[in-house]
Every structure is written in C-alpha cells, then in structure tokens.
Amino acid sequence: MTAHIAAIGTALPPAFEQSSLWENHFRALLNGSRAAGRIFASAGVQRRHAVVNPLQLDLSECTTGERMRWYDAYARPLGHKAVLSALDSAGLDPTDIGQLTVASCTGYTAPGLDVQLAASLGLAPGAQRLMVGHMGCYAALPAMATVADFVTVHQQPAVLLCLELTSLHVQPSTMDVEQIVSHALFADAATAVVVTPEQGRLEVVATAALTDPSTADHMTWTVTDHGFRMTLSRYVPDVLGKHVRDAVEGLLADHGLTVPEVRAWAVHPGGPRILDTVQHELGLPSSALQPSQKVLRDNGNCSSATVLMVLDEILGSTVLRPGDPVVAMAFGPGLTLYVTLLRAR
DSSP: EEEEEEEEEOOOEEEEEEEHHHHIIIIHHHOOOOOHHHHHHTOOOOOOEOOOOTOOOTTOOOOHHHHHHHHHHHHHHHHHHHHHHHHHHHHHHHHGGGEEEOSSSSSOOSSSSHHHHHHTTOOOOOOOOEESSSGGGGGHHHHHHHHHHHHHHOOOEEEEEEEEEEGGGGGOOOOOHHHHHHHHHHHHEEEEEEESSSSSSSEEEEEEEEGGGGGGEEEEEETTTTEEEEOOOOTHHHHHHHHHHHHHHHHTTTTTOOGOOOOOEOOOOOHHHHHHHHHHHHOOGGGGGGHHHHHHHEEEEEEEHHHHHHHHHHHHHHHHOOOOEEEEEEEETTTEEEEEEEOOO
C-alpha cells in the first residue's frame, strides 16, 4: 500500500512588483541605501504577493496582536481557496477527506485554522486534523510524510495545506543586512496537496531528515512585540553545502538510485545562493533548478508553501515517465534539511 500526490492547488493574494516595493516602500524606510537596493535587485524575485497592500499600509510598527488579527482575517479564505482548487483537480469532495493537516508558522489562533477550514469546507465531523507550527520553510516535507502515513494506514484521501502570510511580519527597518535580505525575499501563499491511496501523479516513496543543532542560531523565527522576527544568517548556504550531498545520496542509495538518475528536482528556493549551493554540491546542470528559480522569481520565498509550488511547476512543465524519480528538498530552522523521494506514476 502506497500514498500518491493526486493534485496540487495554490491560492495567492494580490501581486506586487519587486521594483515597486523597493521604489515606493522600502527605499524610503532604508534611507535610499544603495547596498539595500542591490540586495532587493539581486534576490532573484520579480514579484511577490501580500494579503495587506504594503504600499498603502506599513505594518512594521504594528503589535503582534494586530498582526494576528490580520492573520485571522485572511488565512481561512486563502486556505479555503487553495484546498478547493486541489480537491477539484483531484475530482474529490471535501466529505471524502479523512484527514486535514495544516502547516503554518506565521499565525496562531484557537480554534485553529484547521478547525476553521473544517467548518468552511464542510469536512465530515469524523475527519482527523493536525496543525504543524513553527517548523518554517521545511515544514511541507515532514507534514507530507505524516499525511502519506495516514493515507497508507487508513486508505483514505487526505489534504496537506501549507499557508504562510510572511508579509504580516515585516519588521521595523534597520540597516541590518540579514533583515534587509528577509524583507527582499519573503511573501504570502497557500498551497494544498491532495494525497490518495489510489494511483496519482507522484508516489510518495520516502523522506529523510538531517539536523545540525550546532548551527541553530543561523536561522531563527522569534516571537517579538512587533510580530515574528526572522534571522537568516549569510552562512546558511555554507552549512547547507556541508550536508546536502550526504543527505541526498543517502536517501537515494537506500532505494538503489544515484543523483544522475533523478529526473526532476523540487528544491526550496530560499534565495539565489541556496540554489547555487545545491546545484554545485550535487553537480546538477543549470536546467535542473529552473522550476525553483521560476517560483522564486514569480512568488518570492513563501516559506513552507514554496517547495510544493515548485513541485506543481515541475508537474506542469516537465515530461515525467512512469517510474522517474523526483526529489523534493527544503531547509529551515535547526538548521534542518528534509529530503523526500517521489516517483512518477
């Protein structure tokens, strides 16, 4: 018995051009800094999405309570739209779903987003729910492994929703380079994946993890009085470079595969240097990470939703033959690396 990705659906709030965000918002807040302008221009992002228009309302001085009220207002409608899109593509009804898992690190309410969606979608009263919080950008892959386990054991369809409203946590502007990088990269999105016991587009084969706690301070997500503050060290690509090859090759070897045999790579685009590091360490051709680069360019870094958006881009743009291996990879606080092996069906 196996679990399969049957469909993926994404919902996005209004789009804003990166150049406009710089010229009409961040440039003044950062005193017209040329260095900051270069960071925005080199982030690999052309447009991003945000639930609150940053050109009309500067959230940087809002309290955490105010930001949570924005989250409560916008998260459910966006998540609802993403889940319905995925279910429609899979030909399923909300009442068919045995479990709903929601991953989000950008907002908290009780009853949670999972309960709100169970009501708005009309899930069966007996449907199970799971909330995954504060894992950050890599949350989609351990969450998908858990969803796949449920599907395999219970032989019922399940849905994973990754929803992040990172724009709600824009920080008071400083000239700290790491903070400027965060302001230049992050955006909002909701992506849902339907996993079924029947044949789907991708079989979920296996997931592996690697955590290097000695570098825990390189990537953090801290609750403050002004929202959640991201710390993103410039050394993250270097740490990733030390571990990525062993982690990927170990998982592939367990299934009799090597790196050159992988047909497609869904790598979380944490930023251009992250993608360059993965490409270099694994010896991949430049074309291998085009789906990740496209998602970064068109959407920015949407935390946990992003790797699922890359998977969707691969399914829409890459010819996969039955049996072709596909690898999904994401990174986050810990410093943590997750790798998932999928197989085309």
